[in-house]
Amino acid sequence: MDAIVFGATGFIGRSLVAELLGRGQRVAAAVRNDTLTPWLTSRGVDTGQLVTVTADITRPPTELPEARDVYNAAARYAFGLGVREARATNVTGALNVLDWAAALPGLRRLVHISGYRVSAPEGSPDYARLGAYEASKLEGDLALRARAGELGIPLTIANPSTVIGPGQYVGLATLVERLWNGQLPALPGGPDTFLPIVTVDYFARFLAEIPAAPPGEHYWVLDDNTPLFPELIGTLAGHLGVRAPRRTVPVGLVRRLPRTMTGADPETLTFLTADRYPTASARAFAASAGLEMPPAAEALRAWADDLVATRFGAVTPRLSPYGFHAVAGSRTWVTGERHAPAHVLLHGLPMNADLWAPLAARLPGPVLAPDLPGLGRSAAAARGIDAWLADLLSPVVNRPVLVAHSLACEPALRFAARHPERVGELVLVAPAFLQAPGPRLSRSVLAVPTMRRLSPARLAAALGLPEGPEVESAAADLRRPGVARRVVAALRATSAQRARSRQLLDTVGVPVRIIMGSADPLTAAVEHPVTEIAGAGHYPQLTHPDEVAHHLGG
Incomplete structure (x- = not known):
């Protein structure tokens, strides 16, 4: 084989395997369980030159294919490990x-x-x-250098900083999660704390170049231009649309405070220093290989999108592509095609864009599905929902079908009335302004503290829905600061626009269709075509996606 990679199912190892295969190399992947091949296939990597072999480096490897280049990407990267567990992989395994x-x-x-x-x-x-x-990493480094010197092994050690990218949920990711959930009142460290990053794609390319270079160098691979820690967190907060902590707390003080108060793992605090690192040889090597790091702020923002999309490793994203965008001055979570969607999907309460995932999978052509301002993963609107919707759709160059659910039907109707030339058709699903006024949730949960604590099971029961990933996604967002309060306020309010919206419906200049569940009837007569989904309630797109897709042309 051209190369063998130990730890090939890990965060770094799998990206390295993908990089080597992309270069046409014959690669053996040493794994304990083959989760690598499905991961590579899902990303379009040709696995024709890949061989997977079973290996556990805590025991001396046997019966493995010979290889020209050997990569050890196996490690126990976690905090709170026992000494024996950490040494088994990071010391004994490395020597094996x-x-x-x-x-x-x-x-x-x-x-x-x-x-x-x-x-x-x-x-x-x-x-x-x-x-x-x-x-254990330090002990392994010392032992490896000594043993390689004794045996005359051509060894190169790569010392990466915090490696970020899709799939990294340890270390800095836990701090980002606390920031996202409003649980980071102050930053550990000081104004000069330096926590450098490097992207996993760049690091994989760097590793792939090493064997062809002369031996003898050991490389510190990190971005010297990483913003200082407070600025780094500020960059992430600005992208996520959340408030950045303004205060810092010295690491020494954080160590003395209870972990229940700080939320900080004591082991992570040793990384929060003002130290700088000897990167000159790595920078020279990268320049000779034509490697260039992406801008740190850009890499951080892309990683933050993936963290939020996966709920910090808890789920697989339901809709893609995804990410935060500036819409009418607000940070908005947007999924799908922004320029030429066949359908634009606007969710109702208390849900988010994931509500549309079952339907989107059955529709022809791309969809655009945002989280409405102040709801789901989006920050509150700076200029009102009508201005927000107009700005959201400003990049759209075609005339999509605009599909809105429940309380989102009114702003969708106003947009279609004002911009008929930009909408091919308006589809209103369970339009709240044509139904009996009042909350769609039982009054027992219409208190902000209760709403924030709703489990997915309780939320599903309150909505009359089966449990599933869409309800779990909504429940997760309700725990974020401000979301439950805004949902409760909207559900309690009686729209002053109901009569006006009914009048506007009669004059709108685009074709209109209405879809409703048989258990969730309209209370007002309309002149537009109405489709009733038998057995459905207020969320037919979730409970009966096949029927709704059929009526939308799917």
């Missing part, structure tokens, strides 16, 4: 890989992935002070 590689007759290079806080000092690492993860 080196000993196996030493016996290869055609070995060109052994590439070991370490960590940027490793500086190979003299003496034994302090497990009590550093924690098992960092101390």
Whole structure:
């Protein structure tokens, strides 16, 4: 084989395998369980040159294919590990890989992935002070260098900083999650704290270039232009549309406070320093290989989109592409096609854009589905919902079908009336202004504290819906600061526009259709075509997506 990758199912290892396969190399992936091949296939990577082999580096490898280049991307990256657990992979496992590689007759290079806080000092690492993860990485680094020197192994160690990208949910990601959920009142560290990043795609390309370079160098791979920690968090907060903490708390003080108060894992605090790192050799090597890092702020924003889309690793995104965009001065979560959607889908309460996932999968052509302002993952509107909707649709170059549900039907109707030339058809699903006024949730849950604590099961019961990922997504958003309050206010309010909207419906200059559930009837007569979905309630697009898709042309 051209290369063998240990730890090939890990966050870094799988990206490295994808990079090597993309370069036409024959790659052996050493794994304990083959979750790698489905991951590669889902990303369109040609696996014709891939061989997966079973290996557990905590035991000496046996019966593996020979390879020219050996990569060890296997590690236990987690905080709160026991010493024995951490050492088994990060020390003993690393030495097992080196000993196996030493016996290869055609070995060109052994590439070991370490960590940027490793500086190979003299003496034994302090497990009590550093924690098992960092101390074991340091011990493994020292042991590997010594053994390679004894055996004459061509070893290169790559020391990456915080590696970010889709699938990374450890370390900095936990801090971003607290920021997203309004649980980060202050930042640990100080104004000069430096927590550097590097993207996983860049790091994989860097690793792929190492074996062809002369041996002897060890590389610190990180972006020296990463903003200082307070600015980094401010960049993420601005992109997410949440408030950044204004205060910092010295690490020494955070260590003395209860973890229940700070939410900080003590092991992560050793990474929060003002230290800088010896990156000159890595920068020179990258320049010689034609590698260029993406701008740090851009990489952070893209990673934040993935963190929110996956609920920080808890779910698989229901709709894509996805991300935050500026719409009418507000940070808005937008999924789908922004320029030429066949359907634009506007959700009702207390849901978000994920409500449309079952229907979107059955519709022909691309869809555009945002979270409405102040709801779901979107920040509150700065200029009102009508201005927000007009700005959302300003990049659209075709005349899509505008589909709105429940309380979203009124702004959709106003947009169609004002801009008939930009809408092909207006479809109103369970339009609230044509139904009996009042909340769609039982009054027992129409209190903000109660709404915020609703479990997916209780929310589903309150809505008369089966449990599922769409309800789980809505329940997760209701726990975010301000969302439950805005939902309750909207559900309690009686729209002053109901009569006006009914009048506007009679004069709108685009074709209009209405879809409703048989258990959720209209209370006002209309002159437009009405489709009744038998057995459906207020959310037919969720409970009866096949029937709704059929009536929309799917």
